[in-house]
Amino acid sequence: MMAASLLRRDKKATAAHLKADLNRTDNSSGVRQLQELLDAVLNPEKPAADGEALDWCKCLIAGGEGFDEFCKTVRSYDNATLCGLVWTANFVAYRCRTCGISPCMSLCAECFNNGDHTGHDFNMFRSQAGGACDCGDSNVMRESGFCRRHRLRTGENIPLIPRDLLLMSEMVLPRFILCIIQYLRDGYVEPGENNTSTERDLQKVLQQLEPQISFLEELTKMGGAMRTVLTKILTNQQAFKELSMGQEENLYAKKNYDKYLSALKNSGLVSVEEKGQSAAADVGVGAEGGEDQDGGQSVGQRKRVKLSSSTKDPCIIESLKHKCFLEELLFWTIKYEFPQKMVTFLLNMLPDQDYKITFTKTFVQHYAFIMKTLMKSHESDTMSNRIVHISVQLFSNEELARHVTEECQLLDIMVTVLLYMMESCLIKSELQDEENNRHVVVNCSEALLKNNTYWPLVSDFINILSHQSVAKKFLEDHALLMLWMSFVSFFQGMNLNKRELNEHVEFESQTYYAAFAAELEACAQPMWGLLTHCKVKVSLTHRINGTCNTLKLWFDTPAPNQVTFHLPLHRYYAMFLSKAVKCQGLDLDSLLPDQEMLMKIMVHPLQIQACLSEIHSNMWVRNGLQIKGQAMTYVQSHFCNSMIDPDIYLLQVCASRLDPDYFISSVFERFKVVDLLTMASQHQNAVLDSEQERPMLEGALTFLVILTSLRIHLGMTDDEILRAEMVSQLCMNDRTHSALLDLIPENPNPKSGIVPGSCSFEDMLSAVADFKAPVFEPGGSMQQGMYTPKAEVWEKEFDPIMVVLRTVYRRDVQSAMDRYAAFLKQFGIHTGNPWPPYKERTPLHPCYKGLIRLLHCKTLHIVIFTLLYKIWMDHQNMSEHVLCMVLYLIELGLDNQIQDNKEDEEHCHDSWFPGTNLLSNLHHVINFVRVRVPETAPEVKREAPPSTSTELTATQVFSLVAERRRKFQEIINRSTTEATQAVRPKSSSTRWVPPGTPPQLVTEILEIRESMLSLLIKLHQKMSSKQNSLSASWLEDIESNRLAHGDGITAIERILTKAAARSCQIKRSIQDICGKVCPPVPPKKNSPTDKKAMDKEERRQRARERQQKLLAEFASRQKSFMETAMDVESPDTEAAMDLGASEVMESEILYDCVICGQSGPSTEDRPTGLVVLLQASSVLGHRCKSTEPKNLPTSDEEHVYPADTCGAANDVRLTLMQQFFKDSSCLQSVSIGWDGGVYVQTCGHTLHIDCHKSYMESLRNDQVLQGFSVDKGEFTCPLCRQFANSVLPCRPGRGTEAGTWHTPTNKKTSLLVKEVEELQEKPGLFPTESNLSKEMELVIKDIKNTTQKKYMDYGRNPGSPDNDFLFMYSVARTNLELELVHRGGNLCSGGASAAAKRSCLNQLFHVLAMHMRLYSIDSAYNPWTKLTQIVQIKEADSFDEERPEVPMLFRDVPSLLIIFVLTMPQPLRKEHFTCVVKMLYNLQFTQALAALSTKFSSEERQAWKWWLVWSPQSIEFSLQQFCLPFLRLSCLLQHHLYGDNLTGCLEEEEFASLAVCLGLLPSAPQPANTVQSASCLEWPVNTFDLVTQWGAEFIAGCLSSPPQTLLVHDPQWAAPRLLQLPDNYNIIFQYYHRKACSACKKVPKDPALCLVCGAFVCLKGVCCKQQGICECVLHSQHCGAATGIFLLINASVIIIIRGHRFCLWGSVYLDAHGEEDRDLRRGKPLYLCEERYRVLEQQWVSHTFDHINKRWGPHYNGL
DSSP: OHHHHHHHSOHHHHHHHHHHHHHSSSOHHHHHHHHHHHHHHTOTTSOTTOSHHHHHHHHHHHTTSOHHHHHHHHHTTOOOOOOOOEEOTTOEEEEETTTBSSTTOOEEHHHHHHSOOTTOOEEEEEOSSOEEOOTTOTTTBOGGGOOHHHHSOGGGGOOOOOTTTTHHHHHHHHHHHHHHHHHHHHHOOOOOSSHHHHHHHHHHHHHHHHHHHHHHHHHHTTOHHHHHHHHHHHHOHHHHHHHHSOOTTOHHHHHHHHHHHHHHHTTSSSOHHHHHHHHHOOSSOOSSOOSOTTTTOSSSOOOEEOOOOTTSOHHHHSOOOOOSHHHHHHHHHHHTTOOHHHHHHHHHTTTSHHHHHHHHHHHHHTHHHHHHHHHHOSOHHHHHHHHHHHHHHHHTOHHHHHHHHHHHOHHHHHHHHHHHHHHTTEEEOOSSOSTTOOOEEEOTTSHHHHTTTTHHHHHHHHHHHTSHHHHHHHHHOHHHHHHHHHHHHTTTTOSOEEOOOSSOOSSOOOHHHHHHHHIIIIIIHHHHHHHHGGGSOOOOHHHHHHHHHHHHHSOOOOOTTEEOSOOHHHHHHHHHHHHHHHHHOOOHHHHOOOHHHHHHHHHHHHHHHHHHHHHHTTTTGGGOHHHHHHHHHHHSTTTGGGTHHHHHHHHHHHHHHSOHHHHHHHHHHHTTOGGGOSSSSOOOOSSOOHHHHHHHHHHHHHHHHHHHHOOTTTTOOHHHHHHHHHHHHHHHSOBOHHHHHHHSOOSSOTTSOOOSSSSOHHHHHHHHEEEEOOOBOTTOOBOOOEEEEOHHHHHHTOOHHHHHHHOSSHHHHHHHHHHHHHHHHHTTSOOSOOOOOOOOOOOOOGGGGGGGGGGGOHHHHHHHHHHHHHHHTTOTTOOHHHHHHHHHHHHHHHHSOOOOOGGGOOOOTTSSSSSSOHHHHHTOOEEEEEEEEETTSHHHHSOOOOOOHHHHHTOEEOOHHHHHHHHHHHHHHHSOTHHHHHTOOOOSTTOOOOTTOSOOEEEEEEEEEEOHHHHHHHHHHHHHTOTTOSOTTHHHHOOGGGGSSOOHHHHHHHHHHHHHHHOHHHHHHHHHHHHHOOOOOOOOOOHHHHHHHHHHHHHHHHHHHHHHHHHHHHHHHHHHHHHHHSOOOOHHHHHHHOTTGGGGSSSBOOEEBTTTOOEEOOOSSSOEEEEEEEEEEOTGGGOOSSSSOOBOOOSTTOOOOGGGSHHHHHHHHHHHHHHHSOHHHHTTTSOOOTTTEEEEEEEEEEEEHHHHHHHHHHHHHOOSOOSSOGGGTOEEOTTTOOEEOEEEEOOOOBSTTHHHHHOOOOOOHHHHHHHHHHHHHSOOOOOOOOHHHHHHHHHHHHHHHHSOGGGTOOSSSTTOHHHHHHHHHHHHHHHHHHHHHHTTSSSTTTTOOHHHHHOOHHHHHHHHHHHHTTSOOOGGGOHHHHHHSOOOOOGGGGGOSSOOOOOGGGSOHHHHHHHHHHHSOSSOOHHHHHHHHHHHHHHHHHHHHHHHHHHOOHHHHHHHHTTOOOOTHHHHHHHHHHHHHHHHHHHHHHHHHHOOOOOOOOGGGHHHHHHHHTTSSOSSOOOTTSOHHHHTOOOSSOHHHHHHHHHHHHHHHHHHSOHHHHSOOOOOOOOOOOOBOOSBHHHHHHHHTTOOOTTTOSOOSSEEEETTTOOEEETTOGGGOBTTBOHHHHHHHHHHSSEEEEEETTTOOEEEEETTEEEEEEOSEEOTTSOOOGGGSSOOOOEEOHHHHHHHHHHHHTTOHHHHOOOOEEOTTOO
């Protein structure tokens, strides 16, 4: 009852009343009242969406005051010292490696900017999974990096919190949290068969609870005081016990609790039903998964395998039990698959230390359940991110991680859960034969692996292993280690490839991605994590033995045509051995197993090396591209240090301990080239086609060279390794800094911020490389800052072996060799084609000395001898590469000598060499060899060598196979029979030969009589093609330093010198051989083939010469074309190129058509046209008065005002004029086209207009995807491929009359004025209808279509002739003005200008003039009369209702000039042109005086009236500046119409120079002090009268209009500039990336900035679309007449929109290494690159975006 009455009362009053009650000493009635009220308010049977309950809670907690004030009060008691700000995905945060202790440390932008990180290694990143700010947490980061707010220990000076403030919260919140939990229990439905609907239901429950959970989140943001209260409630076990079950009599609560219990039932790792089954099924094969997973490829059915779970720790598997609210809240968070709001709430609480510890334990307790839920989830990606969002906050803290490892067995839980996860997708391994195979392996096509579902678990595992104390515990726990090893063994041999021998595989599986990712993440990274801590004394021996035992259990020899790239156990074993020797100085022998085991271990890694070679020899092509992908991934930079490096190291360990002969022969057998190693010229190979033999042999030899010369794990220090890696990457190509960082394998796991070695990456980089700053190529392609190897690196450190090991693509090896050759050529060291240089190696670690025995074993020497002989005899399938590797092996042997053990020498007569030492074997002569050859071989026909029988007894009987078999016998006798099965020798003798096979083999004896030395010397002769290339005394004359670089000849000389230096006997032998050597017997070839070869060679030579000739011709053509067409700025070609200038010639102008190639004049019937690009431009309109560019606003106080731009000023002026004067007159007094004017440019090539039409037709039918739209008339010039969209017809004209048009006459001015007037009166001649006139009309139409309607209609009645007239002459004005801008704003530089090359003003003028003659100017209104005569003003005019005309002083003089020139008959005589200019100059000068006089103060006026001014210089300067724009324009027009040269001059002389050029001043130099501007005046009538007349007009006009504003005050404009950008990109990013769009008030997903006007727009934003056009495109039309330059804030790149196309231009912000950071992926600080920005601005001003940027695409209005 009481509750009901309370409910009716005012909430605030009730709350205040209750609070007062509860504060009394006896508060039982208050407690009772509150409980009853809460029972009524927080009734879970009411719908959750009802807001009433929440309002009550807010009021009650606030205890009667407003909730917001309450929040403020509580916040003032905040004692938190941590920031703890939680963010979700896509948030921009920072990471500083200098300040971080944990690699996962991150900071919010505010803390980062308020801390001091100058000079630190930091970057900005977009959060993938969400995170929290670590500022203030000294466990995760160093205190020096804390921001100002968290550096002060805030907790100390905060007052104690009053007890009654949070009293109500303590009472109300437990009930509120219980209520949420009850809603969650109620709403939960176990996902059944119809999953989607349940998912929807769960979503619905969460939506309804949104306000409640948000409220909890709000509470956490009130600071430390409130968090303490919440922690108490969430962790209070007593309250949970009392409230969770509900009262006995409440039926609802009972049901609710039962629901919760049933949900708990299946929360164990193994659910109840599974337990029953697992008891029955032991390690046998489960029944599920009977279907064949591989689509019938495999012989037996692939079965899913289930392991029994009896072994695991029961506490991990049992169901959960909850003791407090926090535990149940987390439980439901998991059940509902981590809703974002809940995650944020749980994380927001973390700054509270008690909560953090309890929550971490709770999280660990639920860990298995979390992963189980994850495996079943449909949204595993989202869920993974949210799990890691939580776990990374908990496990990055070492103390906490150690605490839960010890107390809650975190490591055991993790490993067990990992095992459990992987057990769900095991299949039987198919390595070798299925029957005897008891191994299981993960199936890579399962969703678990394919989708990386295990990622969160592995990520947490790696995270906790990064803490030393945890890793130590892990390494010391033997049972745990064995469990982990059994987990790793599941990956051993996964994704097995079988070579397809018959037809191409139907379906290329892409499972290898999953396999490589799994090995790297689940096996390798934890291994690196553990290895990082092995620098301290951790007993590694049992770790190594453990791995070895697991390896023993796992053993299958691979069948010859199978390969798996995944051997994590081998790699663990290898890496721990390496660490044990390197860091702990353990003795290798004490750690290694017996020989037999080593033989087994060696097989798999060796198989991979052989298969790499097979894949590159195209033996696996039928398996599709994916097998190549695997071979590349295996050696790729992120994988190589976890895959190929340990494999090679393991092989090196085996080689150093096994019998060298056995090892070498195993290599050649695995590489399948044993049959090739025979002295005979022909042989049969059972396993390889002949085209595969050479690459396989090269592969085997290269592998041996790598094996014997690589020292990465055999004694190199970390610094040396880093240096070698860096050099090898830089030698392949110049690299950017980021590419290099990415390509160099990091030694410990990549997640740790530690750079391997003491020496930092940067220091090493500066030691080996030079920085090439980013340069700009004329093509406009943006270069990045690159690092290139220093010269001494090429000379001393280039190591081709390392390059071969590290190249993913074979072409990179070639690239490195080409660069090396270029270096040698440049420094004059060697000009030919060099061989890979030989590099001295770092000394071997004593443990691995046995590796050298490989180089000193008979088998290898026999192979070397055989190959030298075969190369000398030109047998098939030998190559330069083979010789190169053979010589490399010899040289390695010479450099790595063994201390001879004499008693080991074998004195068997059947072996080739007496001992094993290379030095003694080099000069050992071999006389006879017995070989098995096919009957057809040339050797068979020979007679037996004439010899005594004694000689024959010493014949070497050898075949590698026999030698090998003998070795085998020894090994087999030594060991048990098992080894024989392990390595079964191929018996070649018992092979059954079916009929019709190749011929039988017969044994022959060859006479050789050579030693390795003699063969080397003969090869030297052969290569240098001189008979006695080495004289007997050459050893004395040679300087050894010359031998380091060069080709094969140098290599042989180097080997011989080394050998001679090491043994006198060899020196003698060399001198003997050189003294008596005879020319080598060339192998007998039949003569016809010889002749054929000769012919072939000759034909090749001729063809080559022809090609050279053609190329030379082509090059010279291209050069001449480049000089004429492109912007090659050379003043001498200038005059010839200017189209105007060519008219001076005496004959008709001839044009070349670039399509049909014919040359001829342009005629009325078959006109020729210029290829032009028409584009609308607002560049002129964006000019300002100030020469300084405007700054881009980067704060709310700054703005860009567009009112002072040229376009805006002209608009205002015209509008004002139209208010007071006659419209038609206004439209002839100004120019438009400042915004949206049409600019015409050409590449200078001409074509017949009919040819052009057929060209367009062919483009239309072309199916190729073009970057332009043919329907819009766009095309590329057929010759230079420049973008164009129209053709401008050339006027048919002869140069003959040109002479008379130019001759100056001495007519009086008055006469000329009269003549001009008569010319103007001539009626416009309508051109005769012809092809030419039609084309001209079409071009006019094109010009009008180029710009938008709004830029053409300025009159009162759109479309009127006046309007048209204005638009036409403004096109001419726009083009003249733009050319002036391109020339730098003045004509001081004279003729030379790139812009002039693109100009086609002459042709444009004729087209416009022809069109303008159609409009005649009414003589009554002709401005010419007002310019040159005194007109009587008719009185009648004043009564007209029409407005007056625009007074002459208000008119724009350059516009009048263009109107006059265009409306007079063409061609215009030059004298008339000069006359027009003179008359207009008078007007311009008068306007200048008028404008200046308005600026005078009254004193100055008085002074001028009485001629008291003695320094007219300042006024003279102003007058000149005022008249200059007009003179420049006139001069430029004269240059284009008459071909007059523009003379260069100094800036201060520009006025005089132009005046002389225009004939206003005599060409004789004037005395310096004269007033030049006045000297130019020449009046047709009395000056005073004319000026008075203009003044009277002006005054009449002034009665109706404000005079000051319409007088032109300053016709000069500064050059157009883009906005000035701040130096640091972060300033732009921080201000704009969170800024809301002005149109839709939301923060755009892709914000962009216009660099012309500073507008902030949404790229691709649907919110700001208008009529289907997105905002960027709209803005580009509005601001730049369809040209827009936008900076994309989130990507730091610039995009250009041009009409209907767009392109990515690149970035003007580069990092410290001169690199772009597109999409801010690296997040390094970026700085403005001034050169790039200038290039961008220059392309904008010169309208060359279309020509320079190549990658354009349509934007479909979607940007």
